[in-house]
Amino acid sequence: MILGEEDHINEEGEFVINMGPQHPSTHGVLRLKVWLDGETIKKVEPHLGYIHRSIEKMSESLSYRQYGYLTSRMDYLSAHMNNLACALVVEKALQIQVPERAQAIRVIICELARISSHILWFASAGLDLGGVTPFFYAFRDREAINNIMEETCGARLTMNYMVPGGVIADVPSNFQARVKEVLKQFKDNYHEYDEILMGNVIFQNRMMDVGVLTKEDAIALGCTGPVARASGVSCDIRKLYPYDGYEKLQFDEVILTGGDSWARCQVRMAEMLQSVHIIEQLIDNIPEGDIVAKTKNVIKLPKGEFYQRVETARGELGVYIVSDGASTPYRCKYRSPNFANLSAIPHISKGHKIGDLIAIMATIDLIIPDIDR
Amino acid sequence: MLLTVTEMVIVGLCLLVFLILLAFFLGYMERKVAAFMELRLGPNRVGPKGTLQIIADTVKLLFKEGFTPDAADKFLFNLAPGIIITTALLAVAPIAYARGFQIWDINIGVLYISSVSSMAVIGILMAGWSSSNKYSLIGAMRCGAQIVSYELSIGLSLISIVVLTGSLSLNDIVESQANGWWIFKGHIPVMIAFVIFVVASTAEINRAPFDLVEADQELTGGFNTEYAGMKFAMFLMAEYINLFVVSAVAATIFLGGWMPFHIGGMTGFNHIMDYIPSSIWFFGKTLFIIFIIMQFRWTFPRLRIDQLLNLEWKYLLPISMVNVLLVTLMAIMGWHF
Numbered sequence: 271m272i273l274g275e276e277d278h279i280n281e282e283g284e285f286v287i288n289m290g291p292q293h294p295s296t297h298g299v300l301r302l303k304v305w306l307d308g309e310t311i312k313k314v315e316p317h318l319g320y321i322h323r324s325i326e327k328m329s330e331s332l333s334y335r336q337y338g339y340l341t342s343r344m345d346y347l348s349a350h351m352n353n354l355a356c357a358l359v360v361e362k363a364l365q366i367q368v369p370e371r372a373q374a375i376r377v378i379i380c381e382l383a384r385i386s387s388h389i390l391w392f393a394s395a396g397l398d399l400g401g402v403t404p405f406f407y408a409f410r411d412r413e414a415i416n417n418i419m420e421e422t423c424g425a426r427l428t429m430n431y432m433v434p435g436g437v438i439a440d441v442p443s444n445f446q447a448r449v450k451e452v453l454k455q456f457k458d459n460y461h462e463y464d465e466i467l468m469g470n471v472i473f474q475n476r477m478m479d480v481g482v483l484t485k486e487d488a489i490a491l492g493c494t495g496p497v498a499r500a501s502g503v504s505c506d507i508r509k510l511y512p513y514d515g516y517e518k519l520q521f522d523e524v525i526l527t528g529g530d531s532w533a534r535c536q537v538r539m540a541e542m543l544q545s546v547h548i549i550e551q552l553i554d555n556i557p558e559g560d561i562v563a564k565t566k567n568v569i570k571l572p573k574g575e576f577y578q579r580v581e582t583a584r585g586e587l588g589v590y591i592v593s594d595g596a597s598t599p600y601r602c603k604y605r606s607p608n609f610a611n612l613s614a615i616p617h618i619s620k621g622h623k624i625g626d627l628i629a630i631m632a633t634i635d636l637i638i639p640d641i642d643r
Numbered sequence: 644m645l646l647t648v649t650e651m652v653i654v655g656l657c658l659l660v661f662l663i664l665l666a667f668f669l670g671y672m673e674r675k676v677a678a679f680m681e682l683r684l685g686p687n688r689v690g691p692k693g694t695l696q697i698i699a700d701t702v703k704l705l706f707k708e709g710f711t712p713d714a715a716d717k718f719l720f721n722l723a724p725g726i727i728i729t730t731a732l733l734a735v736a737p738i739a740y741a742r743g744f745q746i747w748d749i750n751i752g753v754l755y756i757s758s759v760s761s762m763a764v765i766g767i768l769m770a771g772w773s774s775s776n777k778y779s780l781i782g783a784m785r786c787g788a789q790i791v792s793y794e795l796s797i798g799l800s801l802i803s804i805v806v807l808t809g810s811l812s813l814n815d816i817v818e819s820q821a822n823g824w825w826i827f828k829g830h831i832p833v834m835i836a837f838v839i840f841v842v843a844s845t846a847e848i849n850r851a852p853f854d855l856v857e858a859d860q861e862l863t864g865g866f867n868t869e870y871a872g873m874k875f876a877m878f879l880m881a882e883y884i885n886l887f888v889v890s891a892v893a894a895t896i897f898l899g900g901w902m903p904f905h906i907g908g909m910t911g912f913n914h915i916m917d918y919i920p921s922s923i924w925f926f927g928k929t930l931f932i933i934f935i936i937m938q939f940r941w942t943f944p945r946l947r948i949d950q951l952l953n954l955e956w957k958y959l960l961p962i963s964m965v966n967v968l969l970v971t972l973m974a975i976m977g978w979h980f
Contacts, residue, residue: 285777287777287778293863294859294860294863295860295861308784309781309785309948309949396944397860398860399860399944399945400851400852400854400858400859400860400943400944400945401852401942401943401944401945402677402681402941403677403680403681403941403942405681406681406682406683407681407682410682466942467944470943470944472852472943472944472945472946472950473944475946475947475950476944476945476946476947476950623947623948623949624781624861624862625855625858625861625945625947625948626947628860628861
């Protein structure tokens, strides 16, 4: 058992470097204090709070239509999934029946966002390991998905599309054709990802047996998403607690047992194909009907506590709302996937080299604004 | 024939101008090769096809503040770029650019180049240590381990050709390839030596995938983290001159240098090949090898430090040692063409 184990580090005479808050590989303002013995890592201590914006506190003064928009600024690559969680918790509290058309659109958009997010992970994983070219290969497909996002919700980053009861606007008329085009492009290009990075023997050697997270540790540390699934934990919320019609769709939960960085890479690569599979089932069968259920102008949640979780690209996002019956939340708490996943880094990077720490951070796939909120 | 001092200075200046232009060209070439491989356009705004972009960048670096950190050892900090660029420039001297065109026809050319270029490690260690930055220090220590290790393989693959030629002079080595380049004459052992030379010299000049010394993503720039302005530009220029030197040496030793493509016994064909000027042969071969080394950089991710040293000590070094024995056997028995 790794938790509770104390590190005995003498502050005097140790070689300590601060990785971050300004460092090219922390992907944001994360600061890792690293104790080194030559190149070998003795201890890692994450220091947080550099991008804390008190999103939870701000939510308390925003209405239930407004508070979700802040979540696009948390895990900005899973913006749609974050918005969806906020919408779902309101729907759950008010027992709103979401139209089937809205559900289908939501799932398609969310899975596109998941592909886009995993593509960006691929890009930055290559970049962190010193290969610049994969970045540009990946951005070719990400651009295409971003164009669809721009057409549907008007933004390429900090996207907002999900509202309580459905979606904010109907999809454009060429939506189906565009999505099919993008999926075809992605599937045609998929083998290039293998050729440029995943199949590279240097990349594989950098990833294999690096940062092994055991199943017990993954559960104990609360890891979710691809990080936990690479360690053999079944934790896909889309399977375990389906929402928005995921229970009607055919897809596999990708679970590997390696637990090392290479397994995490493989899980994400396979998940992209699963997302493509999900979209293909829906894209020709978007039901006709309303895009949003009728709700009152001012939404008031009944008194009580409500919790809803969704599977974002990085794991389980939980929204916990305490309502006192007013039009704003009394208390809002987000259980963000990156915060839990971050806690794995100090445990799995011990004894590895500096270069491995970069590889581990790349495969944990942290989004720093989601850690601090 | 002894040159007068004036003549020496003029020749030296010409060489310097040539090398600066070469560094500009290689900088431009690298960006275009990278763009070509990365599905983008590369520099295309300043000058025709972006050719003047590199001049603009140099001017920018010239006008930047030559910053020296407070805690740095100022003397060594400012000396290090000088040492690195000097070693890079020294190694250029004995290279044969064309038929009968050599700045310095020294009879131990191969030995001279390999010994001078190994001095670059002193400059990098100096830069890393004097910066008083922990990332720089780690980069410098990596550099020491890396360059010292990979020199062995480079030396052994150079020796294999020296054994076949019986001379350390670059001119003699080129002349010995009049009836065919060594890579064709020397069967598989020389090809192995060639591959090892290209891999090891990529590591020797700290280029990706062996750029652990800089390792932007790990060490935020490694030994040159604290350098800016012209001092940084000198590191950059030294990198490109080193790239040219190792490619020129590889072209000279294995691909015949300025020697046109000859096939022993076919006089007519050899005459046609002689019609192409020898300088074009030399630069063509050199640029070909530079192009290969550039492709490495834009294809492969970086190795880890222990994998890097394993590659040298567990694979390249034993293979080159056996290879030298094979080549020696071949030279004694006269099995090569």
